[in-house]
Amino acid sequence: MSDPEEPQDPRVVRTRADVLRAAVSVLLDEGPEGVTQPRVARAAGYAKATVYAHWPERVDLLRDAFLTVGRMPHHEPTGDLRADLLGELQSFRRAMVEHRLDRVLAVLAERTASTPELVEVRDAFVDDGESPLRALLSPHLSDDRLSAATLMLNGAVLHGGLLRGAPPADAVLEAAVDAVLVGFDLPRG
């Protein structure tokens, strides 16, 4: 019943959730270096052996901590591309402000340079966070144009949040979405 390979077991589900919640706190307060099995076990109030049983490798615990932060609520698509792009950027902005995603992204950007094991974690985290925006654009764009549109829209929120003190206001996001709709000849209205 408590086999860590059986995630349906409610006790296992609860243990994993407790540990990951503690891992996120440690990550946000102390940075990725703090996210070790003993440190997280102490923060979560579990035995070290329990944390090691679920995450034998530190990098897996770290990746799951990042992915837990990344699993922010996304916009629910309506089928109106303009509204959906805007809604997704607003969700990104809200996660930055309310769930400290700005800090997580800054930490990821800064530490990945000196910590090669973080590259895989960063890539999984960014892919996961970007997938709803790419899903909105990929029926209409591909290759370099898809990359450009994704980088520009997410980049506008990122740039504001990381280097301008706050992500852009609605009027700026609307101007960005409208320019992308016209500039890439996407369906609108």
Added chain:
Amino acid sequence: MSDPEEPQDPRVVRTRADVLRAAVSVLLDEGPEGVTQPRVARAAGYAKATVYAHWPERVDLLRDAFLTVGRMPHHEPTGDLRADLLGELQSFRRAMVEHRLDRVLAVLAERTASTPELVEVRDAFVDDGESPLRALLSPHLSDDRLSAATLMLNGAVLHGGLLRGAPPADAVLEAAVDAVLVGFDLPRG
């Protein structure tokens, strides 16, 4: 002749350049915390008193260190807006890759959250780095549209460099610039 208020004096100019070069090394290797007058004096091979004479306040030394990194070579405008926007983004990309601007920006983003005195430094740094791009766009755009275009273009390079392992390739930058030209109805050709 050696009055620090007289920057034309070649000895003063050399001293300031030496100290700032050392400050940039310390900044890149140890982060902003390392940039103190005594630490930088040691790295530069100057007396502490000399560094204090030029930079009585640590925050000024730190800002000048950031601005020294930020004073990357920019694209020389030709009058062709498409070529100039592309050239400026390529300069930004080159500075990220060749002058470790990616690391400086990541450090700024990460540390500003916990170090209020860095806010002023970050704002000066970002304004300085962005001014050529804004100068290209501001004859044609204002307010929210100017902000959106600037954030999208710089954001695309930033996002790639900070969270995707490398800034975008030329084909992606061209797709981004073309979309901005069409999307904001800017003069082209």
